[in-house]
Amino acid sequence: MTDVIFSALLGLLTIERFAFMLLGVSVGLVIGVLPGLGGIAGLSLLLPFIYGMDPVAAIAMLIGLVAVVPTADTFSSVLMGIPGSSASQATVLDGFPLAKQGEAARALSAAFFASMFGGLFGALVLTGAVLAARPIILMFGSAELFMLTLFGLSTVAALSGGNLAKGIAAACLGLAFGMIGAAPATGEYRMDFDTLYLSDGIALVIVGLGIFALPEMFDLLRNGGSIAEGQKLGKGWFQGLRDVVRNWWLSLRCAGIGALIGAIPGIGGSVVDWIAYSHAMQTTKDKSGYGKGDIRGVIAPESANNATQGGALLPTLLFGIPGSGSMAIFLAGMILIGIQPGPAMADRNLDVTYTIIWSLAIANVLGTALCIILAPQISRLTLIRYSLIAPFMVMVICFAAFQASRSFWDLVALLAVGVLGVFMRRFGWSRPAFLIGFVLSLGAERYLYQAVQFSGLEFLTRPLVLVILALTLLSLWAGLRKSSAAVNTEGSVETSRAERMWPQIAFGAFLLAIFGFVVLEGLKNSYLAMLFPVIVGSLGFAMVLLVMAAQLRGPVKAGTANFDTEANATDRGPWPFLLWFTAFIAGVAVVGFFAALIVWFVVFLTVVARTRPLTTVLLTAVACGFILVLASFLNLVFPGGLLQEMVRLPWPFR
Amino acid sequence: MTMITRRAALGAAAAVPFAAGAARAQAPVSFAGQTIEWIIPFAEGGGSDVWARFLAPFVSRHLPGRPNVIIRNIPGGGSITGANEFAQRARPDGLSFFGASASTQLPFLLGDRRVRYDYANWVPVLVSPTGGVVWVHARTGISSVEQIARLRGQELVFPGQTASGLDVVPILALHVLGLNVRFVWGMRGRGEARLAVERGDASIDHQTTPAYLTQVLPMVRAGAAVPLFSYGVIGPNGQVVRDPSFPDIPTFEETYQMLHGRPPQGPAYQAYLACSVAAFAGQKPAVLKRETPPAIIAAYRAAFERVVADPELIANRGEVLGDYPQAVGAAADELYRVATTISPEARAWVRDFLAQHHNVRF
Numbered sequence A: 001m002t003d004v005i006f007s008a009l010l011g012l013l014t015i016e017r018f019a020f021m022l023l024g025v026s027v028g029l030v031i032g033v034l035p036g037l038g039g040i041a042g043l044s045l046l047l048p049f050i051y052g053m054d055p056v057a058a059i060a061m062l063i064g065l066v067a068v069v070p071t072a073d074t075f076s077s078v079l080m081g082i083p084g085s086s087a088s089q090a091t092v093l094d095g096f097p098l099a100k101q102g103e104a105a106r107a108l109s110a111a112f113f114a115s116m117f118g119g120l121f122g123a124l125v126l127t128g129a130v131l132a133a134r135p136i137i138l139m140f141g142s143a144e145l146f147m148l149t150l151f152g153l154s155t156v157a158a159l160s161g162g163n164l165a166k167g168i169a170a171a172c173l174g175l176a177f178g179m180i181g182a183a184p185a186t187g188e189y190r191m192d193f194d195t196l197y198l199s200d201g202i203a204l205v206i207v208g209l210g211i212f213a214l215p216e217m218f219d220l221l222r223n224g225g226s227i228a229e230g231q232k233l234g235k236g237w238f239q240g241l242r243d244v245v246r247n248w249w250l251s252l253r254c255a256g257i258g259a260l261i262g263a264i265p266g267i268g269g270s271v272v273d274w275i276a277y278s279h280a281m282q283t284t285k286d287k288s289g290y291g292k293g294d295i296r297g298v299i300a301p302e303s304a305n306n307a308t309q310g311g312a313l314l315p316t317l318l319f320g321i322p323g324s325g326s327m328a329i330f331l332a333g334m335i336l337i338g339i340q341p342g343p344a345m346a347d348r349n350l351d352v353t354y355t356i357i358w359s360l361a362i363a364n365v366l367g368t369a370l371c372i373i374l375a376p377q378i379s380r381l382t383l384i385r386y387s388l389i390a391p392f393m394v395m396v397i398c399f400a401a402f403q404a405s406r407s408f409w410d411l412v413a414l415l416a417v418g419v420l421g422v423f424m425r426r427f428g429w430s431r432p433a434f435l436i437g438f439v440l441s442l443g444a445e446r447y448l449y450q451a452v453q454f455s456g457l458e459f460l461t462r463p464l465v466l467v468i469l470a471l472t473l474l475s476l477w478a479g480l481r482k483s484s485a486a487v488n489t490e491g492s493v494e495t496s497r498a499e500r501m502w503p504q505i506a507f508g509a510f511l512l513a514i515f516g517f518v519v520l521e522g523l524k525n526s527y528l529a530m531l532f533p534v535i536v537g538s539l540g541f542a543m544v545l546l547v548m549a550a551q552l553r554g555p556v557k558a559g560t561a562n563f564d565t566e567a568n569a570t571d572r573g574p575w576p577f578l579l580w581f582t583a584f585i586a587g588v589a590v591v592g593f594f595a596a597l598i599v600w601f602v603v604f605l606t607v608v609a610r611t612r613p614l615t616t617v618l619l620t621a622v623a624c625g626f627i628l629v630l631a632s633f634l635n636l637v638f639p640g641g642l643l644q645e646m647v648r649l650p651w652p653f654r
Numbered sequence B: 001m002t003m004i005t006r007r008a009a010l011g012a013a014a015a016v017p018f019a020a021g022a023a024r025a026q027a028p029v030s031f032a033g034q035t036i037e038w039i040i041p042f043a044e045g046g047g048s049d050v051w052a053r054f055l056a057p058f059v060s061r062h063l064p065g066r067p068n069v070i071i072r073n074i075p076g077g078g079s080i081t082g083a084n085e086f087a088q089r090a091r092p093d094g095l096s097f098f099g100a101s102a103s104t105q106l107p108f109l110l111g112d113r114r115v116r117y118d119y120a121n122w123v124p125v126l127v128s129p130t131g132g133v134v135w136v137h138a139r140t141g142i143s144s145v146e147q148i149a150r151l152r153g154q155e156l157v158f159p160g161q162t163a164s165g166l167d168v169v170p171i172l173a174l175h176v177l178g179l180n181v182r183f184v185w186g187m188r189g190r191g192e193a194r195l196a197v198e199r200g201d202a203s204i205d206h207q208t209t210p211a212y213l214t215q216v217l218p219m220v221r222a223g224a225a226v227p228l229f230s231y232g233v234i235g236p237n238g239q240v241v242r243d244p245s246f247p248d249i250p251t252f253e254e255t256y257q258m259l260h261g262r263p264p265q266g267p268a269y270q271a272y273l274a275c276s277v278a279a280f281a282g283q284k285p286a287v288l289k290r291e292t293p294p295a296i297i298a299a300y301r302a303a304f305e306r307v308v309a310d311p312e313l314i315a316n317r318g319e320v321l322g323d324y325p326q327a328v329g330a331a332a333d334e335l336y337r338v339a340t341t342i343s344p345e346a347r348a349w350v351r352d353f354l355a356q357h358h359n360v361r362f
Helices: A002-012 A015-033 A039-049 A055-072 A074-079 A091-100 A104-129 A133-139 A142-157 A164-178 A204-223 A237-246 A248-263 A269-282 A296-319 A325-336 A350-383 A386-402 A408-427 A431-461 A463-480 A502-523 A527-552 A575-591 A593-609 A613-633 A642-646 B002-015 B019-023 B047-062 B077-089 B102-110 B145-153 B168-177 B190-199 B209-221 B252-260 B267-281 B294-309 B311-316 B329-339 B344-358
Strands: B035-040 B068-073 B096-099 B122-127 B132-137 B156-159 B181-184 B204-208 B225-230 B285-289
Touching: A002 A015, A002 A055, A002 A350, A015 A039, A015 A055, A015 A074, A015 A350, A039 A055, A039 A325, A039 B068, A055 A074, A055 A104, A055 A296, A055 A325, A055 A350, A074 A091, A074 A104, A074 A350, A091 A104, A091 A296, A104 A237, A104 A248, A104 A296, A104 A350, A133 A248, A133 A296, A133 B190, A142 A164, A142 A269, A142 A431, A142 A463, A164 A431, A164 A502, A164 A527, A204 A386, A204 A408, A204 A431, A204 A575, A237 A248, A248 A269, A248 A296, A269 A296, A269 A431, A269 A463, A296 A325, A296 A350, A296 B190, A325 B047, A386 A408, A386 A575, A386 A593, A386 A613, A408 A431, A408 A502, A408 A575, A431 A463, A431 A527, A431 B156, A431 B181, A502 A527, A575 A593, A575 A642, A593 A613, B035 B047, B035 B077, B047 B068, B047 B096, B047 B294, B047 B311, B077 B096, B077 B102, B102 B267, B102 B344, B122 B294, B122 B329, B132 B168, B132 B209, B145 B225, B145 B252, B156 B168, B156 B190, B156 B204, B168 B181, B168 B204, B168 B252, B168 B267, B168 B344, B190 B204, B190 B209, B204 B209, B209 B225, B225 B252, B267 B329, B267 B344, B285 B294, B285 B329, B294 B311, B294 B329
Parallel strands: B035 B068, B035 B096, B156 B181
Antiparallel strands: B096 B285, B122 B285, B132 B204, B132 B225
């Protein structure tokens, strides 16, 4: 066995194959840095070139990309407050405050080293587990998976912000959004308004970008300056490394969580960062720093998300079951080079498996090194006036959202979720709780239904179910123990006391209406598809009522329910910038994405950023050139508008 | 390889920008310097995407003028979105063609109200058949298909995705056979379903050819799984015959005969047959719009005949195409016709059956 391991390493170390791995790592780096774009977009870029390639070189390239994305996506999470991909959402909570405090360098280096550690740990787990993982994976049936979704939902307690009822309501809202589309038990379409677009549900990338990125962007634009206050990047590169070493035990635990959750098909990597984050919180005595820039809040999710990749390869290789969206494309790449996943990967094709593992390990180290080399340059972005960066962010975020289903409606969905995000942020309804609910929604419903169908209520007596149940209760207890110290995901309550209560109460009424709608829509379905929306809708409704009851008692008596970050605002709020964004989407609807982008760039830069004409033209040209290169490699046609309906234009305008 | 083609095509495009369009009226068809889009109604990764990406370089090689052939993914609505868009938007100029699949064919046959396309308006240039096997776990107490009668006394559990998708084929097959099957829905792929059977939560399942060969066959060899029947392929005279990938596994018709002592018939069987051919033996077609100029259609058909005979393709087809004969020319027409038509009675029967037993709304 050791000779297989080392011959796989030697096979990888030719100049040509190494060059391809470097290519994969480089593409992964760029894609990871761009907010919203992750492994799926990156692998889609490389897929057209796979057929006919040397298999080892192809694997090295694909894995190189997969491995580096969760390292590189830290840049935009830490520097911009925008999740670089769905794997780094939790990193934003503490990484971005650190950057604002001028400690970007420390946060980034801690994140990169934690990522590398997690990645290597994942590769190590894969090395050992590939021979023994089959029985372990088979242990996780629908019942165990249901319990795991409950475990994931239990982290809401820790992430609910200052007010638990608000946190639960936010999670219910996320659960309700996740139910849009086909019901798992019966295939009935729920809340789809009879449209094809909504029948697939809303894509995670759109929800993630809408709920986090857009509100953050509007906020930064309002401040008018650059991201890093005080114009400092800070030093602290070694400080970051020291932070990881000092927290090695936390890092190891989180890497373990990442590898395990990644290996279990059905939960997926998108909640791993949140689970790791809340685990870090629950196991820390002094929680007061979380959400304000605690380095452990960076180390935990970053250790976990790289380890997830190693774990996720297990079901992909052994069972042909992709553990995540990017693994599905990796699988396609393997089939194109003539390798069919299956039991043979732990037997006849063991050399291929070890090639994959070595690629994973080497690419993690390479990726970390590159990130550290590039960090000082990339970090400079935080010193630039944000109004110069914002148009690029709008472009990339829309492009990423549009990857979801290649439809104009992706942009509309992004706008809608973005508006919701603006209000949730303003009134202190935990957005992480919303996101966790959204990600776990269908899983919770699907696995509960299947568990009951397979083994009745007896599923509750399965040993592994009981173990996970105990862990869930422990996590709940840890999260609720001192709920006043729970992380303030939306800012601190003290600074957000409002005298005028009506905006909050109006938003509460809006949420009530949504939950009422969820219940009514749920009731239209057959029993099995009705149960979940009705329960979630009713629970959410009750929680919102609780919050509103407190709010109606007046500004002081409302306590933690009184939360309005705009209470003391003196400017016009985020509205002007929301209008700018809406104008862009409206422009797309009329003249199509590319033409709208050009016009919008020029106008925004001139009016908001007040750049000189030459700079404006230059920046617009750079943006257009960049997006064209990306789109041509992906064979993309941009979303069209009315103009495209009427006349046939050449690419990229068509 | 694709990289070289792309570069060559880009160079050619720079040299003769718009010549091909003007010349096409009189000269023989040539796509030199053009980019042809092969529209796949799914996201990257997955069966149809891999199928098209595997074939694309060969299509590029054999179309006149060696155009650049790229895959354009239009995902959504379980392939209905992409099919609708091709039907409504694509121009009949041969610069785009469409790769359909079972998920496109079944909603069309069953009359899904979201369908805006009509197979009668398309012309097939290739049909790539595939197959599937229904199998049970040895825990059910049988060790070979000859003992299938023993399954009658017990309730089998089938883990499926949705009753309106590909699983409609095993639903109808098992109903016609008269086995007592409880369906548990919501699986997120055939892989998860297979795992549920392996784990012991469920007992009966079906897998498509590549997954059966790599994942289930080792279990069969170990005595843990027993194949019951394959969906078969369409033979030269239109009859269902054994699948070349599994010559030892009886077809559904043979297994029915084994159990009941007579061949299957009646509206339920007709409905099964229509859906089964649409979902397995008669997919995946690559199609052009019918109003495309005949010369272009002819060029495509000739190109695909050369594609499937290409020695490099035959050597590398592996599990992407499997051992199935790739239908082109008249054979493709015939298979396409069978796979995209259903008698009004059979359609009404399936719709009624699925609505009554599985809550499917059309």
